[in-house]
Amino acid sequence: MSQYQIAVIVGSLRKESFNRQLAHALIKLAPAQVQFKEVAIGELPLYNQDADGHEVAVVKQFRDAIRSADAVLFVTPEYNRSMPGVLKNALDQGSRPYGHSVWDGKPAAVIGMSVGAIGTALAQQHLRNVLAYLNMPTLGQPEMFLQAKEGFFNADGSVGEQSRAFLQKFVELFAGWVAQHKR
Template sequence: MNRRKVAVIVGSLRKDSINRQLARALERLGEDRLEFDYVEIGNLPLYNQDFDGDYPPECTAFKQQVRDADAVLFVTPEYNRSLPGVLKNAIDIGSRPYGDSAFAGLPAAVTGASPGAIGTALAQQHLRNVLSYLDMAVLPQPEAFIQFKEGLVADDGRITSPDTRDFLEDFVDRFVAWIDRQRGEA
């Protein structure tokens, strides 16, 4: 079976981000079926419509990396009950100028982790609204709001909680099936 290439966009710039740890754990769970390609967003300038006619090279490279993928996985923290500004900026860059969105038509999944009991539920809802507008087919279920506790992800990327591991294995299984369905391969 061919592995599907997934552009992974982590909405946190922090080196030891719990959302980056979650992304690495998902990569380990799906490594036999998915090839994760991490799309870095920390080097992108703030979106400015003035450069729509002549995109900066880092923006063009970002868009090409997304276009080269079969699907996109967004792993987002929650800042002030919404998605982080750096993630929204990356989405704005990837979707502009009008008519040249790198995201249009791609299957996607959304998840995220937080120490709070509801994980990143509100950030994910806001992100889903944005992605819907961008014509992305977002995996509807399961919604994966992960409460992150110390030690949930081991240094090798293994999820230590059996219940969380089982849940995230199902999330990965359903994401793979979603990609195939959206790409007409199911």
């Protein structure tokens, strides 16, 4: 079986965010054929069409990292009933200049965690709308609207026993999705 490189984009800048912890826990659950690599978005400047064609180095590096990945895993919090601005900015930076999107055709999956009972359902729906426009085939099931609760993470950052099988299944289904949709 082929080896797949999956870019992980965390939609939170906070160092100790639940979603960053979740991303790191998911990386630990990766099957042998999958290699996850977090791609930072915090240093990207706000997208400005005037920069098209003469982007700063950090934008070029970001685009190269996404371009070289076989797929993308988005791990997002929910801010004000939507995705964080920093995540939308990263999507915009990768989609430009027009006709040169690094997202086009890349398989994707979406997951998120919040202290609220509905997890990140609304942020994920907004994100999925953008991913559909960007032509990213996105894993539909299982939907992963996780609530941060005591015991979800172990002291070492791994997923607690009650949630491990559920998340392991998600990671394995995503690996299969990537294999099915990889160009």
